Amino acid sequence: MTPRLPPQSQTLVEQKLLPWFVENARDLPWRRNRNPYAVWISETMLQQTRVDTVIPYFNRWMEAFPDCQALAGAEQGQVLKLWEGLGYYARARNLHAAAQQVVENFDGILPSDPFALLSLKGIGPYTLAAIMSLAFNQSYAVLDGNVERVLARFCAMGEDIRKPQVKKGLQTMATRLLGAHPPGMFNEAMMELGATVCTPGVPQCGKCPLSPACRGFKTGSPADFPYKSKKKPIPTVKVGAAVVWKDARTFLIAQRKQNEMLGGLWEFPGGKVEAGESMAECIARELEEELGIQVVVGDELIKVRHSYTHFHLRMNVHHCQWQGDSPQIIDCADFRWVTLEDCRALPFSRADLKVLDELTRTRTD
Numbered sequence: 001m002t003p004r005l006p007p008q009s010q011t012l013v014e015q016k017l018l019p020w021f022v023e024n025a026r027d028l029p030w031r032r033n034r035n036p037y038a039v040w041i042s043e044t045m046l047q048q049t050r051v052d053t054v055i056p057y058f059n060r061w062m063e064a065f066p067d068c069q070a071l072a073g074a075e076q077g078q079v080l081k082l083w084e085g086l087g088y089y090a091r092a093r094n095l096h097a098a099a100q101q102v103v104e105n106f107d108g109i110l111p112s113d114p115f116a117l118l119s120l121k122g123i124g125p126y127t128l129a130a131i132m133s134l135a136f137n138q139s140y141a142v143l144d145g146n147v148e149r150v151l152a153r154f155c156a157m158g159e160d161i162r163k164p165q166v167k168k169g170l171q172t173m174a175t176r177l178l179g180a181h182p183p184g185m186f187n188e189a190m191m192e193l194g195a196t197v198c199t200p201g202v203p204q205c206g207k208c209p210l211s212p213a214c215r216g217f218k219t220g221s222p223a224d225f226p227y228k229s230k231k232k233p234i235p236t237v238k239v240g241a242a243v244v245w246k247d248a249r250t251f252l253i254a255q256r257k258q259n260e261m262l263g264g265l266w267e268f269p270g271g272k273v274e275a276g277e278s279m280a281e282c283i284a285r286e287l288e289e290e291l292g293i294q295v296v297v298g299d300e301l302i303k304v305r306h307s308y309t310h311f312h313l314r315m316n317v318h319h320c321q322w323q324g325d326s327p328q329i330i331d332c333a334d335f336r337w338v339t340l341e342d343c344r345a346l347p348f349s350r351a352d353l354k355v356l357d358e359l360t361r362t363r364t365d
């Protein structure tokens, strides 16, 4: 059941929340020009990512791809390079594919029809609500992590926020609270409140425009909301990877397949260590399976530690001596012999960028 909003909520939004937002909104690059394309790009980048991290990425992106035509006409490698380090790379691949759909089907202009928007790759309910409200001022309530937290505290909702039916209830609450208020401003005000005042740690209720009616505040322990059940422990995945040298400057990299995690990015070839396998055995087997080459596995270059949402990566990277067979595309999208210089123009994951840094450091020492 959807919890009821506290009495006077609508009045509070009109008289306190919206004026508070006008007064306190941060000056962010995507707020300076609210065109639909910029809204789409910024809202996609902001999913699962902090504002401070997104700002330089957004600025570089808008300079390189100022509109759908520019994005649609770019090479995928250029798009991924500009996204490098931002994570969740499917977002970048989908933006690129969707821009091509927009050019092909909508004359290069992002449509304002919700069904047309939902036909674009990567646009789901959240991005739809953001574009419809922020760019087209239509009555759609946005529910991101910040808004969920504000609403759960505002109503002192004790149910587990991870449950789909609880999220559905929060969406209904957000829509009710939006009412007839200006949709773009309301959504931005709620997101801003969650990002700057009703923050995950200790909420600053003394500064909050919603505090006169907030049930969480009245309990005296607003930080107890929302309740989140514990996540399952994240597994650790051990991986072996190789720097296969052709000569003193040239080594082998492989491109990941489009349909897998980090698809389209370049990497040092390798893969998961199987049960009972040594690191050297794993690397030799992976190179044979992925590229059809044989190597002699040599010294370790670096141990890389990196955490993704669903697993912790433990990757050991070794120098390898190439035995001379020509690489083939077997279990990868492509391969190249490159120098460190060549790698600057290609997109890599954060884990592989650490390997490149280490190679750069050891080669210039």
Ligand code: SF4
Binding pocket: 150, 153, 154, 197, 198, 199, 203, 204, 205, 206, 208, 209, 210, 211, 214, 215, 216, 217, 222
């Ligand atoms: S009063 Fe406190 S708990 Fe309630 S919405 Fe504002 S900051 Fe969050």
